[in-house]
Amino acid sequence: MAFFVARRLLYLLPVLIAVSLLTFSISSLLPGDLAYTILADQATPENLAALRRDMGLDQPIWWRYFSWLGHVLQGDFGRSFRTGQTVLQAVSERLPVSIELMLLAEFGALAIGVPLAIVCAARSGGPFDRFMTGTAFAMLSVPTFLSAILLIYFFAVELRWLPATGYVPFAEDPVGNLRFMVLPAMTLALAEWPGIMRILRSDMIATLQEDYIALAKAKGLTPARILFVHALKPSSLTLVTITGINIGRLIGGALIVETVFALPGIGRLLVGSIATRDLIILQGVVLLVAAGFVIMNFIVDLLYAVLDPRIRHGHA
Amino acid sequence: MATLELTLDEEILAQPLKRGRRLGPLFWAAIGWVVLVFAVAIFADFLPLPSSTDMDMLERRAPFSAAHWLGTDGLGRDELARLIYGARISLIVGLCAPIIGLTIGGALGMLSGYFRGRFETLVVGSMDVLLAFPPLILVLAIIAFLGQSIFNLTIILGVLSVPASMRVARAATLTLSRREFVIAAQALGASHARILLRELLPNVILPLFAFFLLGVAVIIVVEGALSFLGLGVPPPISSWGSMIGEGRESLDIAPRLAFLPAAAMFLTVLSFNLVGDALRALTDPRQGAL
Numbered sequence: 001m002a003f004f005v006a007r008r009l010l011y012l013l014p015v016l017i018a019v020s021l022l023t024f025s026i027s028s029l030l031p032g033d034l035a036y037t038i039l040a041d042q043a044t045p046e047n048l049a050a051l052r053r054d055m056g057l058d059q060p061i062w063w064r065y066f067s068w069l070g071h072v073l074q075g076d077f078g079r080s081f082r083t084g085q086t087v088l089q090a091v092s093e094r095l096p097v098s099i100e101l102m103l104l105a106e107f108g109a110l111a112i113g114v115p116l117a118i119v120c121a122a123r124s125g126g127p128f129d130r131f132m133t134g135t136a137f138a139m140l141s142v143p144t145f146l147s148a149i150l151l152i153y154f155f156a157v158e159l160r161w162l163p164a165t166g167y168v169p170f171a172e173d174p175v176g177n178l179r180f181m182v183l184p185a186m187t188l189a190l191a192e193w194p195g196i197m198r199i200l201r202s203d204m205i206a207t208l209q210e211d212y213i214a215l216a217k218a219k220g221l222t223p224a225r226i227l228f229v230h231a232l233k234p235s236s237l238t239l240v241t242i243t244g245i246n247i248g249r250l251i252g253g254a255l256i257v258e259t260v261f262a263l264p265g266i267g268r269l270l271v272g273s274i275a276t277r278d279l280i281i282l283q284g285v286v287l288l289v290a291a292g293f294v295i296m297n298f299i300v301d302l303l304y305a306v307l308d309p310r311i312r313h314g315h316a
Numbered sequence: 317m318a319t320l321e322l323t324l325d326e327e328i329l330a331q332p333l334k335r336g337r338r339l340g341p342l343f344w345a346a347i348g349w350v351v352l353v354f355a356v357a358i359f360a361d362f363l364p365l366p367s368s369t370d371m372d373m374l375e376r377r378a379p380f381s382a383a384h385w386l387g388t389d390g391l392g393r394d395e396l397a398r399l400i401y402g403a404r405i406s407l408i409v410g411l412c413a414p415i416i417g418l419t420i421g422g423a424l425g426m427l428s429g430y431f432r433g434r435f436e437t438l439v440v441g442s443m444d445v446l447l448a449f450p451p452l453i454l455v456l457a458i459i460a461f462l463g464q465s466i467f468n469l470t471i472i473l474g475v476l477s478v479p480a481s482m483r484v485a486r487a488a489t490l491t492l493s494r495r496e497f498v499i500a501a502q503a504l505g506a507s508h509a510r511i512l513l514r515e516l517l518p519n520v521i522l523p524l525f526a527f528f529l530l531g532v533a534v535i536i537v538v539e540g541a542l543s544f545l546g547l548g549v550p551p552p553i554s555s556w557g558s559m560i561g562e563g564r565e566s567l568d569i570a571p572r573l574a575f576l577p578a579a580a581m582f583l584t585v586l587s588f589n590l591v592g593d594a595l596r597a598l599t600d601p602r603q604g605a606l
Contacts, residue, residue, distance in 0.1 A: 015448050018445040019448050023457075026457050026458055137589070137590075141589050142582060143537040143585070145540070145541055146578050149564055149578060152564075153567050153571055153574075157567050157568050255452055260564075270453065274459075274547060277460075282457060286449075290448060290449045290453065290454075293450050
């Protein structure tokens with residue numbers, strides 16, 4: 001196991017370096033001058049030259065990369081030239097909102113997807129199975145922003161049960177916080193459950209054909225016990241796989257959902273920084289999100305290894 | 317007994333035909349919708365439509381009428397014309413970007429799957445780096461610096477769809493390279509180029525094409541999401557995504573302004589998914605594969 005972790009860690013390092021290189025080159029090589037953006041209408045040639053010198057923009061590109069990377073490694077991601085906030089402050093303020101949203105969404109998606117997958121697998125080929133498989137397929141074609149609009153229309157505009165936009169911190173008003181979170185989390189869950197259900201369903205159908213399920217039936221165990229205890233457990237690897245695949249989509253989806261429902265999360269910070277051309281924040285957030293994503297995938301890889309010994313020993 | 321055997325024979329004979337019959341009415345309905353969207357998008361300039369950009373402040377959010385079949389939007393622009401010109405954007409971006417991804421990714425995948433070695437390590441490694449970014453975040457970051465235009469959007473989404481195509485092509489090439497007909501061609505002294513183009517390509521192209529259709533659906537959604545956020549195609553060009561975004565402002569008075577483009581986008585994405593999935597199931601030998 002230690003060997004496996006070490007090998008994965010060795011692989012993690014070059015990927016993280018490459019991610020930092022790519023993030024840096026997006027913001028440095030592409031057109032769009034930082035000094036010009038900061039000065040805006042006060043951009044005289046003298047001012048521009050002075051600011052470029054101050055920020056080190058006149059230095060060669062490799063020097064700028066290493067100096068930037070050096071600061072990043074010390075935890076200094078830079079400071080917004082609009083609000084004066086550091087990237088770390090801005091991100092740590094907004095991260096809890098995004099994480100709460102994604103966790104609620106993932107729980108919601110599992111709560112819908114797992115029972116449906118079990119019921120469909122138990123009667124695979126039956127009318128309910130075909131109906132739900134069709135529904136799941138159709139739901140995969142509904143973009144996040146589309147279900148967001150539909151949910152807002154029904155629950156906020158027509159029924160007036162829930163607020164369409166807004167946010168209160170959980171610590172201030174837990175009930176109010178959840179009221180604001182229901183629609184955004186539901187939007188994301190609606191996008192995620194079809195994937196969960198489809199993969200788990202086909203996995204369960206395969207599991208139900210195993211010999212030990214036949215034995216369990218022969219022993220006279222109740223169908224519910226067979227389904228939930230004997231068949232669901234081996235499928236836990238599938239669930240981890242799905243969660244791993246979902247993270248990237250979930251981050252993208254959270255970005256849209258946060259913008260639609262005006263939740264002060266990471267996604268809205270990113271979109272806002274693009275609107276105000278706050279390039280330092282943009283660069284820092286992209287780097288942090290990408291690094292977080294890489295590390296999450298690393299953790300999912302480790303989880304596989306814990307769950308399935310074959311991967312640990314390099315047989316699968 | 318004889319009659320029973322006869323019917324059995326007929327059933328066995330009918331089995332290969334079932335593959336064709338599996339492409340049921342839903343499949344053809346999807347094809348029909350895609351053809352319709354293509355047709356109106358291509359011939360939009362020749363259709364007797366009101367302008368999609370002319371505003372009429374007296375006719376804002378007008379209901380369905382003979383002059384405006386689907387009414388007008390918040391700025392008095394004809395909704396049907398905007399839908400049809402929006403289809404153009406969705407199709408241009410939705411087709412061009414996956415074509416870029418398919419060409420570059422397919423070529424890289426086949427070369428790395430066929431030659432293996434350092435080249436493969438390099439290609440797979442660099443694709444892993446591209447995949448290390450949550451896609452939407454990367455698109456937004458690049459768009460922010462490059463600026464909004466249809467061309468930039470298409471190129472970026474094209475580059476981002478390279479890794480997926482690469483993986484499909486490489487996986488197919490890896491298994492095919494070990495098959496007898498490739499070994500036979502090698503034994504006959506065929507050049508690498510000949511083996512790649514004449515032996516492997518015809519076999520790799522089918523799964524790639526089915527994948528391409530699913531890619532079109534994904535790209536249409538991403539373009540829609542970006543335009544919805546106001547970061548996709550620049551106004552006044554109409555795009556389904558930006559129309560849904562504008563319609564959101566008037567959900568309480570005229571929900572159809574959001575629902576019409578939403579329905580158009582849903583049907584188009586669903587159609588591409590249906591067709592792509594049906595073709596993938598045909599090219600995928602595994603039974604009951606998802």
